Amino acid sequence: MEQLALLGVRLRAAATFEQFEAGPNAAVLAACEARVRERGLAPAFIWGVGRSGRSHLLQAICAAATTAGRSVAYLPLSESWCQPGMLTGLDKLDVLCLDDIDARADDPEWARAIFNLYNDILEAGGNLVMTAGCAPAGLTVALADLASRLAACLILQVRLLDDEAQGRALQLRAAALGIELPSDVFAYLYLRLPRDLGALLDALDRLDAASLSHQRRLTVPFVRSVLSLSDD
16 A cells, blocks of 8 residues: 555555454444545544554555545554644545544643544544544543543444454455465464464564565465474
């Protein structure tokens, strides 16, 4: 996926709706897809623990909106280079995705900027989607008016996938990368790596790069070598 020209943010190529294994999060996925198709929907607040797929969903919205010819931007607020002034003018977009607002909500300048943007987007008829590591009620917010706005959002929780759904997600990524994931390799990864989807997907990306570099197919010995795993 190309950079979003507006903010110069590079999105992950795999972060699409097609590559999101919904599992128990079908309603969250549907709400995100709706914000690409329609304008003027209620602001959405998506929360979940780390590596639950929040950022994937926001970037998938951007990918789908770009394909649909809509104006969109993604801003990862946890990044140190983000400044409150970067929110100026974003209310004119069809869709705006603010990732990790919990990283900034306790700052008075940021809270005021987000509050103003929230109101301006609603007035302009655009869609705002935000994420955080907890529900609005658990946030420390420097501005009471912003806290009330966040509480009024469509609040959606992204739940972690069980082992079966994680397996489907891993196979989806392998198919997207164009690599064969034999059953013995799949079982080996599940046996040796943490039951964490982010860790599994990161490992698969590393294996893909190594496979291309060495012109090797994925086998258990090759996986063991690339990931420096032990059979102890």
